[in-house]
Amino acid sequence: xxxxxxxxxxxxxxxxxxxxxAAAAIGVVRSPNVVHAALFLVVVLAxxxxxxxxxxxxxxxxxQVLIYIGAIVILFxxxxxxxxxxxxxxxxxxxxxxxxxxxVALFLFGVIAALMVDAYGDKEIKLNSKxxxxxxxxxxxxAIFRDYLVPFxxxxxxxxxxxxxxxxxxxRD
Amino acid sequence: MALNNFLILSAFLxxxxxxxxLARKNAVLVLMSIELMLxxxxxxxxxxxxxxxxxxxxxxxxxxxxxxxxxxxxAAAEVGVGLAIVLLIYRNSRTADLDQLDEMKG
Numbered sequence: 001x002x003x004x005x006x007x008x009x010x011x012x013x014x015x016x017x018x019x020x021x022a023a024a025a026i027g028v029v030r031s032p033n034v035v036h037a038a039l040f041l042v043v044v045l046a047x048x049x050x051x052x053x054x055x056x057x058x059x060x061x062x063x064q065v066l067i068y069i070g071a072i073v074i075l076f077x078x079x080x081x082x083x084x085x086x087x088x089x090x091x092x093x094x095x096x097x098x099x100x101x102x103x104v105a106l107f108l109f110g111v112i113a114a115l116m117v118d119a120y121g122d123k124e125i126k127l128n129s130k131x132x133x134x135x136x137x138x139x140x141x142x143a144i145f146r147d148y149l150v151p152f153x154x155x156x157x158x159x160x161x162x163x164x165x166x167x168x169x170x171x172r173d
Numbered sequence: 174m175a176l177n178n179f180l181i182l183s184a185f186l187x188x189x190x191x192x193x194x195l196a197r198k199n200a201v202l203v204l205m206s207i208e209l210m211l212x213x214x215x216x217x218x219x220x221x222x223x224x225x226x227x228x229x230x231x232x233x234x235x236x237x238x239x240x241x242x243x244x245x246x247x248a249a250a251e252v253g254v255g256l257a258i259v260l261l262i263y264r265n266s267r268t269a270d271l272d273q274l275d276e277m278k279g
Contacts, residue, residue: 010174018182025186028205029193041205044186048212051179055223060215060238060245067245072208072252079201079256083269094196095272101195105188112184116177123176128226128234136235140242143235155246162250170257172264 014054021047032089038076045069056127059137179220186213200259200269204252211248215241 020043027040045068052061086092144152186209193206222237263269 007174014174014178018178021182022185022189025189025209028209029189029197029202034199034202037202037205041208044209045212048216051182051216052219054174055179055219056226057219057222057238057241060219060241063242063245064215067249068208068212072249075252075256076201076205079204079259082260083201083263085199085201085269093199093202095198098196101192104195105192108191109184109188112187113181116180116184120176120180123224125174125176125179125220125224126227127223128231136231136238139231139235140238142232143239144242147232147236148239151243155243159246159250162254166253166257169254170260 010054014051017047017050017054021051032093033087034080034085034093035077035087036089038073038080041076042069042073045073055125057136059140176220176224179216183213183216183220186210186216198270198272200262200271201256203271204255204259207255208248208252211244211251215244218244 024040024043024047028037028044031037031040045064049061049064049069052058052064080087190206190208190210190213193209194203197203197206218237218241222234222241225237226234259269262274266274268274
C-alpha cells in the first residue's frame with residue numbers, strides 16, 4: 001500500500017515537471033524576447049535536473065545544475081549582451097520558415113513517439129533498491145575510473161582544446 | 174513510472190529543439206535550441222540507465238549516466254566555441270542575424 005502511494009506521488013511529480021518543461025521549451029523557441037528565452041531555458045534545465053533526481057541519478061542532476069544553469073546559461077546571457085541583441089520584445093527573431101519548421105518538428109515527433117510506444121509500450125522503470133539506498137555517485141565514480149578511463153581523459157583533452165580554441169577565435173588582434 | 178513517459182517527453186524536447194534551430198534567426202537562440210536537443214538525449218540516457226538498473230550490475234547500469242556526463246561536458250565545450258564564433262561573426266559583420274550572413278551564397 002505504501003509502495004502504491006509512493007508510485008502515485010512519483011507519477012504526479014513527473015507530470016507536473018513534464019508539463020512545466022514542455023511549456024518552458026516552447027517558450028525557449030517562441031519567446032519574442034531573447035533574455036526571456038534564456039530564462040525559459042533555465043526552467044527547462046532545472047526541470048530536467050529534477051527528473052534526474054526522480055530517476056535516482058543525483059550526481060548527474062547536480063552536474064546539470066552546476067554546468068548548465070551555473071555556467072552555460074551565464075555564457076548565453078553574455079553572448080546576448082555582447083552581440084547587442086535587443087533586450088525588449090521584438091517580432092524579429094524568427095525567419096520565414098516557421099510553418100515548414102513546425103511541420104518538420106511535428107512529423108518527427110509523431111514518428112519518434114509512435115516508435116517509442118511500439119517498442120517500449122508497457123515497460124516500467126523499477127529502480128534497483130540497492131541503488132536507491134546507497135546513492136549512485138559511488139557507482140558513477142567506479143564506472144568512470146574503471147570502464148571509461150580512456151574516454152574520460154580524451155574528454156578532458158577535448159575540453160582543453162575547446163578552451164584554447166574559444167580564446168583564439170574570440171581574441172581581438 | 175512508465176519508461177515511455179520519459180522517452181516521449183524527451184522526443185518532444187528534441188523536436189522543439191529542431192523547430193528552434195530551423196525557425197530562429199538569432200545565432201544565440203539557435204545555440205539555445207541545440208542545448209534543448211542535447212538535453213533530450215541526456216534524459217533518454219538517464220532514463221534507460223534507471224530502466225536497466227534492476228537487471229544489470231549497478232556499475233554497468235551507471236554507464237548511461239556516465240554517457241550523460243560526457244554529453245554535458247561536450248555541450249559545455251560546444252557552447253564555448255559556438256559563442257566565440259558568434260562573437261567573431263558579430264564583430265566582423267555587426268549582426269548576429271543568420272539570415273543576413275550570406276557571403277558564401279554563389
